[in-house]
Amino acid sequence: MGHKHVTDQYLEAWNNHDAEAILACFHPDGVYIDANLDDEIPASLFALRAQELFDCFPNMTVTIEQRNVQGEGLVASPWRLSGVLPGKELSGVDMLCIRDNKLQSVQVYFNHSTGRLFAKVPSLHLNYQPHQSDVKEHDVSDSAEKYRTSGLTMAGMQSIQQTLETAMVRDKVFLQPELSLSRLADQLSMSTNHLSQVVNSLYHKNFYEFINHHRIAFAKQLLAKDHADDHAQPQTSLVLSLESGFRSTSTFYSAFKKETGLTPSEYRQRLIMADETEC
Structure with missing residues (x-):
């Protein structure tokens, strides 16, 4: 990954369908938080779920719109997801909490229509376990x-x-x-x-x-x-x-x-x- 900023590393890992690279972006105690479901999982489990998504949707790609720095170590990263459902583009925002160029947490917010689709399509679920x-x-x-x-x-x-x-x-x-x-x-x-x-x-x-x-x-x-x-x-x-x-x-x-x-x-x-x- 060289000396790229972790936000670029994270996007690259998703578009390369590289679950190990996703995990490498996180601190050892990093977490992924779904704000819509009010649930969280450790980064290690999140990487496994990401691999399941890659297996289900081999054409999935992520596009990031203009990022917005919210404060020290906080970055809002609006995203669009394509190649998952025919004719539909999913979207939301990741709030990235960064420490020492590693992700401490990623908190995801889906827009309304995307949240409804995720609720209806089992293969999109991350199969959370209660924290x-x-x-x-x-x-x-x-x-x-x-x-x-x-x-x-x-x-x-x-x-x-x-x-x-x-x-x-x-x-x-x-x-x-x-x-x-x-x-x-x-x-x-x-x-x-x-x-x-x-x-x-x-x-x-x-x-x-x-x-x-x-x-x-x-x-x-x-x-x-x-x-x-x-x-x-x-x-x-x-x-x-x-x-x-x-x-x-x-x-x-x-x-x-x-x-x-x-x-x-x-x-x-x-x-x-x-x-x-x-x-």
């Missing part, structure tokens, strides 16, 4: 029975809680987009069972609700900071979601609405209205 973060833990109401034999005392729970609060407030570990229960437990040198017990029992949330609570609080701080700076350009929802630790804007929107009862745009408008009221 670990989408797997719900047991209801909090079951926590007492669930942890009855854990052996963790109240003093032990409070000690873990203090460690957890330090990790959230001082270290802001919730900004790690790949954070999971097991990863955090490893970082804090404790068992996943004990960490889960503290989150369920003391915060009355499952792990991802707990993490998203902190991410949304951070996003609200970013919105307030933007609002206070008259010269600042309002951040897009994609930038807000990535800077707050989310992997996709759809997950960010859902979590923000669940936490605040408002969309990010509505929350921003409330800040403006509050200033006008004070004046």
